[in-house]
Amino acid sequence: MFANDIALTIIVTTLLILLLIAGVVITIIMANRRHVRQEMEMVRMKVDYEKELRVVENEVQEQVLTNVARDLHDNIGQLLTLIRIQLEQEKLDDETLAVKLQPVDSTLNDTIDQVRLLSHSLNTEYLEGKSLMYAIDKEVDRVTKLNRLTVHWKHDNADDVLSNGDRIMLFRIFQEIVSNCLKYSGAKNLYIELLTAEKLQLRVADDGVGFDLEKTIEEGKGSGLQNMLKRTRLVEMELDIRSTPGNGTIFTLSQQ
Amino acid sequence: MGLSHFKRFTTPYRLIILHVCLAFIVECAGWYLYNKLHQENIWLYNIYMLMEFLMLSSAGVLFTDSKFMRRVMAIVMPALSFFWIYNIITKDISKVFSIFLILSFITITVLYINIIVNKALFTKKAVFQNPIFLISISLIIYCAGTVPLYGLMNILIEGNKVLAKQLFTINMVAAIMRYTLLALAIYLYIRQAKREIAA
Numbered sequence: 001m002f003a004n005d006i007a008l009t010i011i012v013t014t015l016l017i018l019l020l021i022a023g024v025v026i027t028i029i030m031a032n033r034r035h036v037r038q039e040m041e042m043v044r045m046k047v048d049y050e051k052e053l054r055v056v057e058n059e060v061q062e063q064v065l066t067n068v069a070r071d072l073h074d075n076i077g078q079l080l081t082l083i084r085i086q087l088e089q090e091k092l093d094d095e096t097l098a099v100k101l102q103p104v105d106s107t108l109n110d111t112i113d114q115v116r117l118l119s120h121s122l123n124t125e126y127l128e129g130k131s132l133m134y135a136i137d138k139e140v141d142r143v144t145k146l147n148r149l150t151v152h153w154k155h156d157n158a159d160d161v162l163s164n165g166d167r168i169m170l171f172r173i174f175q176e177i178v179s180n181c182l183k184y185s186g187a188k189n190l191y192i193e194l195l196t197a198e199k200l201q202l203r204v205a206d207d208g209v210g211f212d213l214e215k216t217i218e219e220g221k222g223s224g225l226q227n228m229l230k231r232t233r234l235v236e237m238e239l240d241i242r243s244t245p246g247n248g249t250i251f252t253l254s255q256q
Numbered sequence: 257m258g259l260s261h262f263k264r265f266t267t268p269y270r271l272i273i274l275h276v277c278l279a280f281i282v283e284c285a286g287w288y289l290y291n292k293l294h295q296e297n298i299w300l301y302n303i304y305m306l307m308e309f310l311m312l313s314s315a316g317v318l319f320t321d322s323k324f325m326r327r328v329m330a331i332v333m334p335a336l337s338f339f340w341i342y343n344i345i346t347k348d349i350s351k352v353f354s355i356f357l358i359l360s361f362i363t364i365t366v367l368y369i370n371i372i373v374n375k376a377l378f379t380k381k382a383v384f385q386n387p388i389f390l391i392s393i394s395l396i397i398y399c400a401g402t403v404p405l406y407g408l409m410n411i412l413i414e415g416n417k418v419l420a421k422q423l424f425t426i427n428m429v430a431a432i433m434r435y436t437l438l439a440l441a442i443y444l445y446i447r448q449a450k451r452e453i454a455a
Binding site: 002003004006007009010011013014017018020021024025028029031032033035036039 | 369372373376377378379380382383384389393396397400401402403405408411412415419423426
């Protein structure tokens with residue numbers, strides 16, 4: 001009888017202890033789940049906040065660019081037009097000046113043209129409602145007129161389905177790539193290809209000096225590159241950069 | 257599995273794996289003594305329980321981040337070791353050292369509850385994907401769950417040996433849970449280590 005009591009005590013106590021452990025485990029699991037959920041929520045909020053911040057940053061940048069574009073068009077453009085009118089007046093007064101001022105006239109016309117194209121390419125309002133292909137086409141015109149390199153421009157002539165904001169963002173990334181190419185690559189040829197029919201893909205390649213991508217990022221250089229990558233994340237696209245010194249650079253922007 | 261990837265493990269995991277190997281050897285030896293040589297094997301388990309306690313508590317000390325717990329263990333581990341020596345000298349080695357066993361199991365339970373709270377509760381990982389959680393739970397279930405059995409085992413053996421043998425099933429069930437969870441923890445650790453290397 002005594003042994004039976006002991007056995008019963010052992011069984012009951014063991015069961016109670018196991019119940020207690022089960023209770024503790026369930027509490028821990030629930031607390032952990034709540035903690036994991038909170039952590040995930042925090043991460044999501046942080047990502048959202050950074051995205052929001054980036055959007056605001058871009059809006060400010062776009063506003064600045066629009067203001068610069070307006071100033072270029074309204075002030076400098078007007079002044080250049082005024083110079084042309086004055087020159088025309090001079091030519092009317094003295095016909096011999098027409099030949100002498102021919103090169104000046106030509107340069108002035110080019111300058112007015114460049115200022116107009118630049119002000120258009122910087123002006124967000126001008127780009128709104130236009131397709132990416134149209135915007136790139138205008139930029140290609142502008143770059144071609146600079147006579148610094150040969151632009152090979154290819155597209156599938158299809159309309160993109162991007163939102164206005166995403167389109168402007170993509171166009172700014174494209175401008176950054178082209179601007180970097182003009183400034184640093186020393187390329188003779190620039191190859192641009194835009195495919196929009198199925199999955200959007202923009203490929204910009206040059207035959208310039210190229211660069212060491214890893215080294216540039218490791219050394220914290222290339223703020224333009226960082227900016228491009230940030231903007232790419234913002235439009236939820238992928239930017240693939242392939243470059244080796246001496247072998248040119250290929251940028252491929254594609255939808256995820 | 258643990259031995260084949262032994263180099264991948266950190267020290268506390270290695271101690272856990274070694275303890276499992278030692279338990280396997282002792283179980284085999286205990287079975288051979290009892291079933292083949294028809295001799296008492298409790299003395300073997302009495303020796304093993306000190307090694308088990310030292311290995312599990314050392315692993316726990318290495319797992320825990322709590323300085324307080326480390327200080328407590330620095331006192332408890334030698335104290336219990338001396339108590340075990342005292343038992344060897346003064347008591348019959350053919351009887352389970354119940355008090356030492358209870359004290360060592362309570363110590364391990366408290367230590368691993370502390371580890372669970374500190375290491376598994378406030379991590380970004382889900383608890384069942386955390387090897388430390390599984391190791392802790394396996395040891396808590398076994399140590400806390402068998403305390404009443406070992407605490408009263410000597411009295412029960414004296415009263416009714418057959419009933420004592422039947423009740424030993426509690427130990428068997430707890431041991432199966434313990435080693436299954438330990439195997440799962442080791443498997444998870446290896447899988448996560450491989451993923452980290454691949455990443």
